Amino acid sequence: MTDLRAAGEQAAALVAGHLAEVPAGPVWQPVPDAERAWLSGQELPEDGRPLADLLADVRAHVLPHPMGNGHPRFFGWVNSPPNPAGVLVEPLAAALDPSCAGGDHAGPHLERAVVRWLAELVGFPHPPGGGLLTSGASMATIVCLASARQRAALADGWDAREEGLAGRPPFVLYLTEEGHSCLHKAAQLLGLGARNVRAVPVDSAYRMDVAALRAMVAEDLAAGRRPFCVAGSAGTVNSGAVDPLDAIADVAAEYGLWFHVDGAYGALGVLAGGAAPHYAGLERADSLALDPHKWLGVPVGCGCALLRDPAAARAAFSLVPSYLVDDNAGELGWFAEYGPEQTRPFRALKTWATLSSLGRSGVVRLVEHTTGLARTLAAMVEQAGDFELLAPVTTSITAFRHTPRAGGLDALNRAIPAAVQARGNAFLTGTRLGGRDALRACFLHPDTTERDLEILLDEIRLAAKAL
Numbered sequence: 001m002t003d004l005r006a007a008g009e010q011a012a013a014l015v016a017g018h019l020a021e022v023p024a025g026p027v028w029q030p031v032p033d034a035e036r037a038w039l040s041g042q043e044l045p046e047d048g049r050p051l052a053d054l055l056a057d058v059r060a061h062v063l064p065h066p067m068g069n070g071h072p073r074f075f076g077w078v079n080s081p082p083n084p085a086g087v088l089v090e091p092l093a094a095a096l097d098p099s100c101a102g103g104d105h106a107g108p109h110l111e112r113a114v115v116r117w118l119a120e121l122v123g124f125p126h127p128p129g130g131g132l133l134t135s136g137a138s139m140a141t142i143v144c145l146a147s148a149r150q151r152a153a154l155a156d157g158w159d160a161r162e163e164g165l166a167g168r169p170p171f172v173l174y175l176t177e178e179g180h181s182c183l184h185k186a187a188q189l190l191g192l193g194a195r196n197v198r199a200v201p202v203d204s205a206y207r208m209d210v211a212a213l214r215a216m217v218a219e220d221l222a223a224g225r226r227p228f229c230v231a232g233s234a235g236t237v238n239s240g241a242v243d244p245l246d247a248i249a250d251v252a253a254e255y256g257l258w259f260h261v262d263g264a265y266g267a268l269g270v271l272a273g274g275a276a277p278h279y280a281g282l283e284r285a286d287s288l289a290l291d292p293h294k295w296l297g298v299p300v301g302c303g304c305a306l307l308r309d310p311a312a313a314r315a316a317f318s319l320v321p322s323y324l325v326d327d328n329a330g331e332l333g334w335f336a337e338y339g340p341e342q343t344r345p346f347r348a349l350k351t352w353a354t355l356s357s358l359g360r361s362g363v364v365r366l367v368e369h370t371t372g373l374a375r376t377l378a379a380m381v382e383q384a385g386d387f388e389l390l391a392p393v394t395t396s397i398t399a400f401r402h403t404p405r406a407g408g409l410d411a412l413n414r415a416i417p418a419a420v421q422a423r424g425n426a427f428l429t430g431t432r433l434g435g436r437d438a439l440r441a442c443f444l445h446p447d448t449t450e451r452d453l454e455i456l457l458d459e460i461r462l463a464a465k466a467l
């Protein structure tokens with residue numbers, strides 16, 4: 001233990017030093033061949049090594065090769081920098097090392113509080129037990145869609161867990177082509193079949209066409225299929241679009257569909273001034289996926305599934321073997337009864353620390369700052385003669401493309417992200433939007449400035465010239 005105290009002090013210095021140095025370094029650079037070989041090719045040591053030696057290796061071979069998301073000019077995918085309070089408590093969660101499957105210890109109790117906080121932040125109804133932390137939104141989506149599937153089966157007088165889906169009318173899920181791939185993965189994993197996932201058309205702002213949704217549901221019903229769930233987006237990954245949630249909720253209510261909202265990235269956008277009307281109807285959903293490890297900056301991984309009716313998740317997952325029966329568990333039982341994971345890490349501590357350190361006002365400031373950056377970049381793009389805005393800005397993503405010439409724009413914009421990344425001064429990623437290759441910048445970092453946006457556009461120009 002004296003060893004741990006001394007090494008722990010060194011580790012704390014390494015953490016603080018690393019976080020302080022990140023903004024001055026390149027955003028990202030490729031891992032050199034020798035380092036890649038060291039990292040991936042090493043042999044398991046025969047004898048154990050001192051903690052100080054391990055730290056020396058981390059300092060020499062791990063910390064110099066970050067993904068880049070700690071840097072204020074990292075605009076790729078949806079990866080935030082770690083909140084310092086979240087970083088601070090990670091070793092303490094590891095020192096306690098509980099399983100938050102359930103039981104009477106700090107972890108599960110704290111999880112009850114943070115899940116409630118998350119629901120309250122975005123105005124989602126929260127009955128006791130109405131949610132759990134997950135590894136991320138992919139797992140949260142599995143929790144929500146499995147709940148929807150079992151609820152629909154039970155409503156039809158059968159049990160999907162007991163019988164499987166064979167011989168039943170196909171369950172149909174509706175989402176737009178902008179719906180996240182994790183929804184498709186969940187549908188496939190739950191045995192729904194990719195062919196039973198409908199791509200509802202979008203309008204010019206990449207929002208679900210609700211009239212088309214209604215028509216597709218009616219057509220599936222007429223053909224003897226079983227529409228069971230519609231998934232709207234509160235912040236798509238491509239452009240940050242928020243679907244017309246209220247109108248989707250109307251269709252869900254009319255046809256008895258489970259209404260799921262993917263707010264993994266964008267649900268917190270409701271907190272930005274003036275944004276609330278875009279999110280109207282969110283509070284009518286049956287379930288909501290919301291990732292603390294995205295906009296909030298809780299260190300990876302932490303997602304959250306919020307459920308209007310906790311009993312739906314319990315009906316889909318509860319399976320308590322005799323060795324786990326806990327007579328003191330109380331009415332809500334164990335978290336492990338609400339999702340697929342049995343042993344569950346102490347995700348609540350870093351989430352609690354992050355939220356407590358920011359406070360509600362800090363979360364609002366972060367959301368307003370980053371949505372403001374996305375709007376500013378959109379304005380800069382519209383003013384520039386060599387860029388084109390591809391979607392309206394609703395959250396903190398700007399979707400655009402570089403248009404320095406008339407032809408070959410798909411190929412050019414497809415090549416730009418890697419070329420920008422390689423220069424090391426900014427990091428953005430691309431996508432396909434409305435049939436075109438697009439660039440997208442996602443703002444999540446509290447320290448990004450408007451000057452960084454100018455640098456980003458200049459970096460794109462310079463990278464494109466060299467292509």
Ligand SMILES: Cc1ncc(COP(=O)(O)O)c(C=O)c1O
Pocket residue numbers: 077078135136137138139180182235236237262263264265266291303
């Ligand atoms: C809108 C949206 N939904 C779902 C996901 C999946 O989340 P996770 O990677 O936490 O599983 C993402 C990831 O970027 C996302 O942006």
